[in-house]
Amino acid sequence: MSSVVGNIRRFALGDPQSNRVVPPSGFTAQLTFFAAGTMAFLAVFAMALSLASGRLAARWGDELARSSTIRIVAPMDQRAAQTDAALRILETTAGVAFARALDTEEQQDLLAPWFGPELDLATLPVPQLIEVIEEETGFDAAGLRLRLAAEVPGAVLDDHTRWREPLVQAASRLRLLGWVSAILLGVTTAVMVTLAANAALAANAQVIAVLRLVGATDRYIAQAFIRRFTLRAFGGAFVGSLLGLGAVLLLPAASDTGGFLTGLGFQGWHWGLPLIIPVLAAAVAFIATGAAANRALKRLA
């Protein structure tokens, strides 16, 4: 491990003499730095999106899977009796941790967004809702439906699968999209570094010819270029990631009223993840420049 660190340090510091053999290239260097920074900035958001939608999918999948609802649709005079019957059945059902009937106020709150807070539920044939929380093992929904059908004709069991699935699926797709974006950003970084390295190699054809003439190996020549582009990509991506993290910090915090949109960000140790972006950018630049240099050098005598 220490030898790896040593190698990286030797590579980063380099041989001051070999750094000097390639002429400094001011403006192009800044472009590479800037492009790497932009890519890293965007990568932080792609990462935040992926992690947030991952969390969302997990939460929806988890919470909704463990709760179900029973609707009692019955004439007003039978509703209370049917509700009691349903609750009795639920008490004896294996896998049900907890079940309770929602009171009038709670039902009113649920409907308030549609009907307004003034509504008197007593005047409407609103079904009675029963909230059912499952144990880890879950219950046998088909069996429960059969028992309810026999004893409580007005009960309808909704285990949420119908609308849970598309939500979880949407969140998973969103996460996939985030990772695909991150990969595309990586590939684009490779393309950009390759173009910049090719331009630098072409502009320095004369330098390379002189170095070959005095006995420099391909490795020596390539390293001067590789080190430069790797350090630039690392530096740019580091600054870009920091700015990206700053921008994510400035996003509004997750809140119930904002819905899932405000959950975009990092949680816990995930805040450390964007720090691997500069390392990845450096690795991508290292490989891309190495490939470009080897290709270019093979063409020269």
Place this chain on the structure above:
Amino acid sequence: MIELENVAYSYGGGALLSDISLKLAPGSFHFLTGPSGAGKTTLLKLCYGALLPTSGEVTLFGDDVRGLERDDIAMLRRRMGVVHQDCRFLDHLPVSENIALPLSVSGRHAEAAGDDLTELMAWVGLTHRADALPPELSGGERQRAALARAVIMSPDVVLADEPTGNVDWEMSQRLLRLLVELNKMGKTVLIATHDLSLIRAAKSQIQARVLRIANRRVQLAGADL
């Protein structure tokens, strides 16, 4: 040391050189002459591995050049000093660093060779120009700097392509004296030039053989130059 056997070389269409056999023995001094475009530079490039022969065999320090990897060629160049026709330098580095370049690319630090470098700079008379950039040098200074760079690794062979191409008579005499001195130190020297008076001047100082390229072949020129 450098051997060519039945070597031919052609650029795309026609043959430039054909049926060339040549042997540079250690410590020998050769001139290579011939009209412009006869293939002097091409022959030199074959000698330092920058070109591969179209047919025939080139043997450098005992190795067939076709079997050499790119890194082997790089190692060979460290044993040969090449003075290029247009003396290419790294224009962003001062003269002293350009002269020490062969040391730094082979992993030896220029500081370690500090004394050698100072001595060499004095030998070619460039001490006062050590910090100048190559584009600021005159033609003669460039040629001398190129020669100093070619010999800093103490090579076994010095190959020079028109080393007196852009300089006046006095300067060319000075460069010639440097090359003759190198030969007296035991280095093999091959100089491509079309300057016959330079060859005549050399003959009075040293035992030099003259190779002439004519009709795509190399002939040993007579003593009647």
